[in-house]
Amino acid sequence: MxxxxxxxxxxxxxxxxxxxxxxxxxxxxxxxxxxxxxxxxxxxxxxxxxxxxxxxxxxxxxxxxxxxxxxxxxxxxxxDKDNTISYPHGCNEYYEMLSWLMFHVSGLGPMQGQVNHFRCFASVRSDYAIDRCTDEIKRLYSVLESRLSSHDYLVGNKYTIADIANFCVVRVAWILELNLDEFPAVKRWVDRIEAREAVKIGVMVPASAMSTDKLVEMFGAMKAKIDSMQNSDKH
Ligand SMILES: N[C@@H](CCC(=O)N[C@@H](CS)C(=O)NCC(=O)O)C(=O)O
Missing domain, CATH: 3.40.30.10 (Glutaredoxin)
Structure with a gap:
């Protein structure tokens, strides 16, 4: 086409x-x-x-x-006329794929964005905000864990855009100091997806994209800055 x-x-x-x-x-x-x-x-x-x-x-x-x-x-x-990373419109798996995609776009993605903000980008330190968002993120990861402990991928047994969407935030769980060892099935799923050739190329787009090592360094410095601040929550 x-x-x-x-x-x-x-x-x-x-x-x-x-x-x-x-x-x-x-x-x-x-x-x-x-x-x-x-x-x-x-x-x-x-x-x-x-x-x-x-x-x-x-x-x-x-x-x-x-x-x-x-x-x-x-x-x-x-x-994707051959449905290599999707399911045909109207079948049961199509709606399951939409469900996991919406789980990401309305839940996991925005919530991880909030933790990132309070942990790395905020101009004040709020332990309350960090803890509240981190608890919710852990709950969401446990939902993924429960699904992935009996399936290789989120929908049917095929890698789809639902996996891609959720994977993109989970692969940087380290920003939040989330230990994926607590979620072993999620960790195996991340490793499985990370190994795909298209993924290796996609995470380096555009040409100016930073390597994981550079991201770790940059976010490490941002977190250190927040850690050095006093908690601003009123008690
Ligand atoms: N709901 C949007 C979120 C997009 C988003 O938050 N993009 C960030 C980068 S990851 C951005 O553009 N941030 C700059 C800004 O908000 O001005 C989507 O899924 O596309």
Whole structure:
């Protein structure tokens, strides 16, 4: 099928969901790096593509698609005719796949974003906020654990976009100091997905994406800064 794909992205969990999906489908695309630290995603030309002012965003010819979950669904609807990483519309597994995708986009993804914020980016230290979000994240990981302890993948026994979406945040659980040894089935699933060629390439998109070693260093420094602050919670 003819296409003209540009992915606007940076090397973050949400960006990886789109780049891994494109790589898994073997699609040719142009990756345009967006420097979110310079707020390029809030510029008017970008808001024409994603009115929500966040990466990732996709253009396919005249079609724009924003929100990582919508981008993944668009790509498999249009280009995964053999259902290599998806299920056909209407079957039971299709709705199971949607369920795990929504679990991610409305629960795990945003909650991990909140822990990241309070643990690394906040200008004050709030142990209450960190603990509250971390408890919820642990609960969500235990939901994944219970599913993956009896299945290799989240839906049926096939790797799909539901796995890609959830994997992209779980692979950086170390940012939150979550020990995946507490979730052994999740850990095996992360290792299984991390070993895929398309995943190895997708997590290094765009070309400016940082390696895991660099990310560990950067987040380590941010966490040390928060640790050095006094807890600001009022008692
Ligand atoms: N719900 C959005 C979240 C996207 C998102 O939060 N992107 C972050 C990078 S991971 C971003 O663009 N941050 C910069 C900003 O919020 O201005 C999605 O799933 O695509």
């Amino acid at each position: 003819a296409h003209n794909l540009t992915l606007y992205t940076s090397g973050t969990t949400n960006g990886w969901k789109a780049s891994i999906t494109l790589e898994e489908l073997g699609l040719a695309y142009h990756a345009q790096a967006i420097d979110i630290f310079k707020n390029v995603q809030k510029e008017s030309w970008f808001l024409e593509i994603n009115p929500n002012g966040k990466i990732p965003a996709l253009k396919d010819g005249d079609q724009r698609v924003f929100e990582s979950g919508a981008i993944m669904l668009y790509l498999v609807d249009r280009y």
